[in-house]
Amino acid sequence: MLDLLKEEAWDNLSIPLVAERSGVHQATIYRRWGSLSALVDDIVTGRLTAGSPVPDTGTLRGDLEAYAVKVAEDVASPMGMLYVRAAMVGSKGPEGETYLLQRAVQLNAMLERAAARGERPPDLLELMEVVIAPLYYHLIFFNRPVGAEHARMLVDRLLRLAPSPPASGPAAPES
Amino acid sequence: MLDLLKEEAWDNLSIPLVAERSGVHQATIYRRWGSLSALVDDIVTGRLTAGSPVPDTGTLRGDLEAYAVKVAEDVASPMGMLYVRAAMVGSKGPEGETYLLQRAVQLNAMLERAAARGERPPDLLELMEVVIAPLYYHLIFFNRPVGAEHARMLVDRLLRLAPSPPASGPAAPES
DNA sequence: CCCTTAATGCGAATTTCTTCGCTTAAAGAT
DNA sequence: ATCTTTAAGCGAAGAAATTCGCATTAAGGG
Numbered sequence: 023m024l025d026l027l028k029e030e031a032w033d034n035l036s037i038p039l040v041a042e043r044s045g046v047h048q049a050t051i052y053r054r055w056g057s058l059s060a061l062v063d064d065i066v067t068g069r070l071t072a073g074s075p076v077p078d079t080g081t082l083r084g085d086l087e088a089y090a091v092k093v094a095e096d097v098a099s100p101m102g103m104l105y106v107r108a109a110m111v112g113s114k115g116p117e118g119e120t121y122l123l124q125r126a127v128q129l130n131a132m133l134e135r136a137a138a139r140g141e142r143p144p145d146l147l148e149l150m151e152v153v154i155a156p157l158y159y160h161l162i163f164f165n166r167p168v169g170a171e172h173a174r175m176l177v178d179r180l181l182r183l184a185p186s187p188p189a190s191g192p193a194a195p196e197s
Numbered sequence: 198m199l200d201l202l203k204e205e206a207w208d209n210l211s212i213p214l215v216a217e218r219s220g221v222h223q224a225t226i227y228r229r230w231g232s233l234s235a236l237v238d239d240i241v242t243g244r245l246t247a248g249s250p251v252p253d254t255g256t257l258r259g260d261l262e263a264y265a266v267k268v269a270e271d272v273a274s275p276m277g278m279l280y281v282r283a284a285m286v287g288s289k290g291p292e293g294e295t296y297l298l299q300r301a302v303q304l305n306a307m308l309e310r311a312a313a314r315g316e317r318p319p320d321l322l323e324l325m326e327v328v329i330a331p332l333y334y335h336l337i338f339f340n341r342p343v344g345a346e347h348a349r350m351l352v353d354r355l356l357r358l359a360p361s362p363p364a365s366g367p368a369a370p371e372s
Numbered sequence: 373c374c375c376t377t378a379a380t381g382c383g384a385a386t387t388t389c390t391t392c393g394c395t396t397a398a399a400g401a402t
Numbered sequence: 403a404t405c406t407t408t409a410a411g412c413g414a415a416g417a418a419a420t421t422c423g424c425a426t427t428a429a430g431g432g
Contacts, residue, residue: 031286032234032285032286033232033234033286036388036389037389037390038388038389038390046410046411047410047411047412048389048390049390049391049392049410049411049412049413050409050410050411052389052390052391053391053409053410054409057208059207059208103285106281106285106337107285109337109338109340110207110278110281110282110337111206111207111208122338150331150334151330151331151334151351152327152331152354154334155326155330155331155333155334156325156326156327156330158330158333158334158337159325159326159329159330159333159334162281162284162285162333163284163297165284176326179327179358182358183354183357183358211418211419212419212420213418213419213420221380221381222380222381222382223419223420224380224381224382224383224420224421224422225379225380225381227419227420227421228379228380228421229379
């Protein structure tokens with residue numbers, strides 16, 4: 023399946039194709055998965071669940087850069103397209119949701135570690151919007167994944183957004 | 198086709214279905230488009246080309262907010278998914294590219310108008326990454342499009358990024 | 373008005389996908 | 403070792419989908 027995703031256009035993918043390439047009988051695939059989307063979902067959630075732990079380098083910037091570069095690589099692989107497709111086709115059960123939640127918890131832990139060290143981390147939504155979202159955007163609309171330097175630039179942008187202590191903000195007087 | 202996109206799951210869409218719903222003969226659809234992706238692409242580029250001009254409100258923030266809110270609405274409509282699908286399936290010829298380019302030119306014009314007024318606009322890539330990318334990200338992964346206020350918040354974030362003089366380098370020499 | 377061109381309707385032929393019944397192989401339990 | 407259970411192989415039947423040849427209609431040019 024992964025091979026085919028690299029070679030074939032989305033349109034021509036079919037279960038008979040996968041069967042031929044993999045050497046298993048078509049009926050077997052139909053019995054185990056029933057549809058291409060289900061197969062793709064299975065691959066995705068399999069990979070996702072096997073996901074490595076979030077980085078812990080000792081600094082917020084280090085953690086964020088390591089994570090961003092890793093996601094960028096991930097998105098660049100054939101898996102990137104699969105994530106998007108699986109999320110969109112939505113034949114998925116609760117698995118996808120579960121994963122996202124679990125991942126969110128891990129990332130939150132990373133941010134809280136930073137806070138515990140006295141750094142001022144962004145919140146999770148900000149991280150996703152400023153760093154992760156552009157990675158997928160480049161993939162989808164420019165069909166050209168993002169390199170490590172660019173990923174690090176995105177982290178830099180994120181950190182520039184929340185750089186100052188709560189008291190000495192440029193505009194807001196806190197009381 | 199648009200009706201079906203709202204009702205049916207992606208997996209069950211087929212040309213015979215569209216034919217039945219629309220009342221035209223299957224063969225006609227096959228002759229004119231050849232595949233579902235081509236049909237979708239045609240709809241997308243049709244809508245896109247009919248796209249309204251970029252806003253011109255007199256201020257950079259006003260332009261950006263109007264544009265962001267508009268894109269957010271667009272993404273929330275069934276068309277949002279279509280854009281993503283069309284971009285990914287990639288059965289598109291040069292049309293899609295052409296559109297993106299043309300749109301980029303329009304947006305650039307908007308940014309240059311701001312510069313001509315003495316404002317300091319972000320560059321195009323920044324605009325796309327900070328404002329547009331999150332809109333699609335929410336749609337795809339949270340399956341929940343973004344409201345107007347959130348869209349305006351994204352614009353605010355973008356403007357907070359580029360508030361300072363053009364001459365000084367990025368690696369701020371603090372002394 | 374007639375003629376030409378291009379597009380659609382129509383149904384059947386063809387191809388491809390999906391399911392079915394059955395046989396065979398592998399793994400665990402007794 | 404034998405039995406049981408589960409999954410896979412296999413080819414054919416069934417149900418899609420895509421394509422084809424031909425008749426019909428609509429629009430524009432002479």
